[in-house]
Amino acid sequence: MTAERVMDKAAGQAMGQATATARARGIDRVIALMEHLHRLRAPARIADIARDTGTPRSTVYELVNTLVEARWLETRDEDGTVFFGPAMHYYGSDYLNSVDLIRKARREVNHLAEVIGETAQFCMLDGNKYLVVLNEPGRRMFRISSDIGIKVPIPWTASGRLLVDHMGPDEIRAFIPEEDFTLPDGRRIVEEEFLRDMAAAREAGYVRTTGLVDRFTTCMAAPVRDTQGRCIATICFVVPADTDADEQNAMIEALKDSAGKLSMAR
Amino acid sequence: MTAERVMDKAAGQAMGQATATARARGIDRVIALMEHLHRLRAPARIADIARDTGTPRSTVYELVNTLVEARWLETRDEDGTVFFGPAMHYYGSDYLNSVDLIRKARREVNHLAEVIGETAQFCMLDGNKYLVVLNEPGRRMFRISSDIGIKVPIPWTASGRLLVDHMGPDEIRAFIPEEDFTLPDGRRIVEEEFLRDMAAAREAGYVRTTGLVDRFTTCMAAPVRDTQGRCIATICFVVPADTDADEQNAMIEALKDSAGKLSMAR
DNA sequence: AGCAGAAATCCGATATTTCGGACATTGATC
DNA sequence: GATCAATGTCCGAAATATCGGATTTCTGCT
Incomplete structure (x- = not known):
């Protein structure tokens, strides 16, 4: 106030x-x-x-x-x-270390980025927006820094389809602002499509989207779930859309593995 | 003021x-x-x-x-x-990404911690104190978080012996407060000893200390130098003192390698 | 050099925030 | 159930930090 x-x-x-x-x-x-x-x-x-x-x-x-x-x-x-x-970094580190899930997630994200060599992220919801909490760039030169702590509409992201996992169609309509279904380039995400993606993702235990926010980028994400099975965060990879299919499958397995560990942990 | x-x-x-x-x-x-x-x-x-x-x-x-x-x-x-x-984390990330050397150092520190599996750090001076800027815990269970952003007397650390590399004995005496030569347990570091360590470190391109702040801990550090050859930061490992000698040598090589990359970079 | 415009500093007045202390609420202990 | 301690809220008054505007310093440009 x-x-x-x-x-x-x-x-x-x-x-x-x-x-x-x-x-x-x-x-x-x-x-x-x-x-x-x-x-x-x-x-x-x-x-x-x-x-x-x-x-x-x-x-x-x-x-x-x-x-x-x-x-x-x-x-x-x-x-x-x-x-x-520098003080902001020190305080920020204190925060990261004080939150159990995030501290553990940092390990996983670093590990993934190191082993696979692609940009790995850890994401959560903040209100009715999607947020990158951790970002570890891969070995590629470009896309060095990402948008840590910048709010993004949920439908723009792969992870978003997991994070609202537990809601029914009506809840989702009430939760996600109407305008958030419009992509930055003006295209519109049909709600049915979003719900279908969501159901498929829950089924498969991961989600993959291509060319959402950015035409040439593919995102793959796996859910971190709490003890009640609710998706409280995701781990994901951000890679060029033309990445080899086998590699992508390997990445998805790695994501599921890491996400599984974090789900156990808490 | x-x-x-x-x-x-x-x-x-x-x-x-x-x-x-x-x-x-x-x-x-x-x-x-x-x-x-x-x-x-x-x-x-x-x-x-x-x-x-x-x-x-x-x-x-x-x-x-x-x-x-x-x-x-x-x-x-x-x-x-x-x-x-969380805001502190976001602002802190912005800071890290905005400082070239630190951004690059993060890669190296993560890489070292991942590959070697021991706690890796990136350190700098802050005034006349030593400071851990980046810390990435290894695979060991304990010692999860370290003291990011907490000032420590220079003589208490391995890295400290590199960071004042460029100073003569008189300068060092003027620079490091008298009382900083006393360890937390009350033991005192003789100045000659410190200077000898320093010279040897400059010669060898790395430094190793055991049982300084903590009796059962060994620190190994390699210098990151600017274009004038001045040590502006260090990369280091913090490991149990009883770590196998061969492993320690491998770590030192890894440190020198990473430190070398960062020295090139800027 | 001289000028124009921006960047930074200075300063006094007043609208506002800090502070002390009183009061309400919660919770633990006997 | 009563007592004591700790936690949190509220309120008015006085000290002062914010703000506008004027001044000074800096910088680039002709």
Whole structure:
């Protein structure tokens, strides 16, 4: 109820910039600032931060100084831009280590990426969106970093078809926003198709999709289930669509294996 | 200059708790709070946070609410403790990906931990202290998490002997605080010994120490050097002291190999 | 050199947040 | 069931951090 004072939540969804109105707490401004950098995924100049977050310039300067001193932010290059600093990594590591499932998942994801050599990920739901929690790039050169912590519509992903496993058609309709069935390129995912994929995935114990978000990419995912059999996360590979079929099958086996271990674990 | 208002810096070194005096900015209180959780490396109850950071109780409640809402913190279990939340992981990942050397180092550390099966680390200096930046546990059960982002006296570590490589005896004396030559168990590292280790390490291209911080642990480290040949980081293994000699030699070769790649890279 | 525009700093006033302490709630112990 | 302790909420007042705008410094360009 406090942060909303600064950001108009209604305006949220779209390109995340807030129009500040009144005077706000330092904390709320800092939260907006960090969130902005995260969405940007790149260093930003202070003036731009001020504009894009709707924070008065003098305030941003003041806060950035404080944050740089605390190593939450770092001044980059000599171009006067700032980005996240080492403290965030330390705190983030503490978080990862404190969550049992994620700590174990890290092992599996690293192992998969190392042995198979393709990009492996660990994904979960965050509200009604899909989220990459862990990402370990394979040996390929490109696609170095992925979108850790960036929310994506559930129907855009292979894993999404597993993560809503336990819901009936009506529940899903209520849960996933209408507009999320439209892909970035404008194509539309028919609901029946989605439900069919889902049922097939539950049956087979894995799911594979090609050319969803990106035409030339194939995703394969296996479900991590809790003791009640509910899918609480997925492990997946992201590979070029032209990857050899046998290799893909090997990957799926590896995924099922890893996902199985994590399902046991908790 | 702002954060100091809250924390008495002189009191620092010891058990990190500050005695708040005057009214402080929310930001400064939050920084103290996060730093406290990081040192603690465990969830804490709000009342304890208030006591240990010297922040008024009502203020902590207020701030924690804001931070939980932003996912910077998370309420754990049902015992009312709080700890870092997922947002810290996302911001931390952004940081890691934004620093070239660290991003590359992550590959190497993961690879080493996977292939050799022992805990691998990537370390750097932070001021006049040694710091584990990346840690990847091996296949052994114990010693799951390490002290990422926790400052350690340079002489306590194998890597430390490489990281001050470029300094002369006088520089080192000026750089490393006197008291840092005393190990946690009270033993004292003679300066000549340290300098000898250093010279030998530079000569050999790696360093190995046993029973420094912990009697039953051996550390092996290889230097990552910049274009001027200066040691800017190290890669290392942390293994039980009774590890087979041949295995240790193989590890050292693997370390030199990885460190060499990173030295090339930048 | 000189100029224009942007980046960064400075400063005082006021709207606001922090803080203390009182009050409510929960839970454990005897 | 009563007592004590710990946890969490609420509220008004006072201290002060945020903000606007003016000033200064920097940078690139003609």
